[in-house]
Amino acid sequence: MTTDSISVATEQDVPRLNRLVNSAYRGESSKKGWTSEADLLDGIRTDEEGLRIMLRNPDVTILTYEENGQLLGCVALETKGQDLYLGMLTVSPEAQTSGIGKKIVASAEQIAREQDYRAITMTVIAVRHELIAWYERRGYQATGEKRPFPDDPRFGLPKQPLEFIVMEKLM
Template sequence: MTQIRISPATDQDIPELNRLVNRAYRGESSKKGWTSEADLLGGLRTDEDALRTMLENPNVTILTYKESNHLLGCVYLETKGNNLYLGMLTVSPDAQANGIGKQLLAMAEQMAINQGCRTITMTVISQRHELIAWYNRRGYQSTGETQPFPDDPRFGLPTQPLEFIVMEKLIL
């Protein structure tokens, strides 16, 4: 029987999280899934130091999704007042379209409710139309706000001009 566990990441998860996130977002391996950024960005999506810094922030939780102790997904959540910021929703390219992303999103929404947050916000690269549509089907809407993509190679090397749209879902 497959054992599924969604729980907060620890320092011991960092190497595996790093491999998962980079494999899911960038490079040839990411093209096995439907959420790849490989045609928009080169370079790495994150590294172990960045993940460690995230986990050191007391307002941050990275939820992990494991099946039989094998990491298949994660999501970054940061509490900012009465808002929960959601980012880095990741599912292994080989496991996409199996409901893992939906389960992680549901856990994030429950966490927002438990913390008394009024909204969940996120930023999505505007060219990622399929992903935006996926979030729309789950109640997230564009706020009309845009943000520039960082001019910093730590976030990737754009192959074209990129910007983020801000999406939001009211929780309470």
């Protein structure tokens, strides 16, 4: 019997979160899944210090998804005014396409409704068409706003010019 749970991350989770996020977004391991950014960016997606800083921010909550005690997914949620910003949605490359991402997003949406947020917002790299389509199937829409990709190696080293689109789903 599979037991799964979604809970709030603590600083004890930082090493596992760091491994999970980087394995899903960058490097060869990420290419096992469909959410890899390895063809777009070099470098790491996050580091332990960045995750600790996020967890110490009272406006940020990181949810973790575990199955049979194994960390398979996470998402960062940040209060931004009346909106809840969703970022760093991660599912282990080996577990992608099993519905974990849908479960994590559903939990984020439940939190947004319970806490009366206006919308969930996010930024997505504009050339990630499959990911944008995945969010659109869940009711998220592009707002028309675009933002530059950060010129900061802590977020990766672009292999081509990149920008974000802003997406949202009204609650």
